[in-house]
Amino acid sequence: MTSQIMRDHMKRGLGMPRELYLSPELYERELEEIFNRSWLLAAHESQLARPGQYVTVESGFESVIVSRTLEGELAAVHNVCRHRGARLLDAGCGTARRLVCPYHQWAYKLDGTMLGAAKMAPDFDKARFPLKPVHVTSWQGMVFVNLAEDPEPLAGLLALGEDAIAPFDLPGATVAHEITYDVGANWKLVWENAQECYHCNVNHPELIRAFDLAALGDFDLRRSDDMRVQSARLGLKPGAISLTLDGRPACSLPMLTGDPYTVALHLKPTFAVVCCPDYTVMLRERPLAIDRTEVTMTWLVRAGAKEGRDYDLDNLIKVWDQTNLQDWALCERTQLGVRSRFFEPGPLSGDEPSVAAFHHAYAAMLSEEK
Numbered sequence: 216m217t218s219q220i221m222r223d224h225m226k227r228g229l230g231m232p233r234e235l236y237l238s239p240e241l242y243e244r245e246l247e248e249i250f251n252r253s254w255l256l257a258a259h260e261s262q263l264a265r266p267g268q269y270v271t272v273e274s275g276f277e278s279v280i281v282s283r284t285l286e287g288e289l290a291a292v293h294n295v296c297r298h299r300g301a302r303l304l305d306a307g308c309g310t311a312r313r314l315v316c317p318y319h320q321w322a323y324k325l326d327g328t329m330l331g332a333a334k335m336a337p338d339f340d341k342a343r344f345p346l347k348p349v350h351v352t353s354w355q356g357m358v359f360v361n362l363a364e365d366p367e368p369l370a371g372l373l374a375l376g377e378d379a380i381a382p383f384d385l386p387g388a389t390v391a392h393e394i395t396y397d398v399g400a401n402w403k404l405v406w407e408n409a410q411e412c413y414h415c416n417v418n419h420p421e422l423i424r425a426f427d428l429a430a431l432g433d434f435d436l437r438r439s440d441d442m443r444v445q446s447a448r449l450g451l452k453p454g455a456i457s458l459t460l461d462g463r464p465a466c467s468l469p470m471l472t473g474d475p476y477t478v479a480l481h482l483k484p485t486f487a488v489v490c491c492p493d494y495t496v497m498l499r500e501r502p503l504a505i506d507r508t509e510v511t512m513t514w515l516v517r518a519g520a521k522e523g524r525d526y527d528l529d530n531l532i533k534v535w536d537q538t539n540l541q542d543w544a545l546c547e548r549t550q551l552g553v554r555s556r557f558f559e560p561g562p563l564s565g566d567e568p569s570v571a572a573f574h575h576a577y578a579a580m581l582s583e584e585k
């Protein structure tokens with residue numbers, strides 16, 4: 216039903232129907248059918264470089280521990296004890312040599328192998344109670360997990376963006392900064408907003424100093440058939456070579472060698488990356504509630520770049536942090552509007568083809584009829 220309503224609106228060139236932002240049943244389906252089956256960004260590899268380093272990835276009611284094992288492998292396991300189900304680790308990141316449940320101290324290796332449990336019957340077989348594994352993979356220096364049983368390989372999904380992203384050598388980068396934003400809007404409003412620059416001229420004074428709105432859409436736009444994956448070069452104003460306040464590189468160590476360009480890659484609805492010649496931002500998005508979305512932005516620079524010497528942190532993060540805050544205010548304003556019983560979606564403009572592409576991807580991701 217939902218996909219059908221959506222397709223009908225799409226055919227007529229309209230925005231998303233109001234109910235789709237507001238239905239609690241649909242929200243539950245989205246978590247299960249979309250987010251718990253999509254590749255979720257866990258970390259940059261540099262955040263999981265040393266044995267024992269871990270991060271958790273939260274999605275709906277699920278939580279995953281992603282780590283570099285003591286043997287040096289990447290591992291991902293459900294953050295759920297095999298005894299009576301307690302969460303093993305609090306959400307966040309840290310270092311651990313093994314996972315010990317705080318409740319009754321069942322202990323596991325980072326890859327989930329069970330190490331021991333006190334006072335169990337003599338016939339208790341440890342081998343039968345490992346932590347349940349989760350699919351984990353690394354792509355261009357970024358680590359992803361997927362809760363699906365048999366997910367589509369990530370490398371194949373993102374192949375259309377690979378030749379544009381690879382020259383930035385993301386595996387050779389390091390994290391300069393990370394900000395997590397709590398946005399008071401449905402996750403689809405956040406994605407729709409990110410898909411168009413109809414609003415940029417008036418709302419993003421910092422972004423448009425270097426970003427050339429006139430060049431939008433002209434550059435090597437590629438989309439997967441289902442429109443979940445999109446890659447596009449971003450046009451900069453004459454003389455600008457990076458998305459910074461003055462168009463000059465914010466970091467003196469380049470990530471890209473060769474002719475400078477800027478490119479964005481999206482994997483809807485969980486991940487985006489924007490690579491500039493001197494820095495990259497990774498974006499991860501997850502719904503916290505029907506009207507609340509968490510967005511984390513991570514700024515990467517060439518490994519070895521030092522704050523204060525090679526870059527000024529404020530200058531490095533300024534354009535995107537300001538743009539993000541402006542965008543969240545717009546999303547929250549729209550959330551208020553769509554709650555109104557009198558909201559009726561109007562037609563999309565000629566500057567919003569990627570919003571329509573997002574609608575297409577959304578309809579394709581929801582399973583057919585329920």
Ligand code: FES
Binds near residue numbers: 318
């Ligand atoms: S619930 Fe984890 S040891 Fe009991």
Ligand SMILES: [Fe+2]
Binds near residue numbers: 419541
């Ligand atoms: Fe924006």
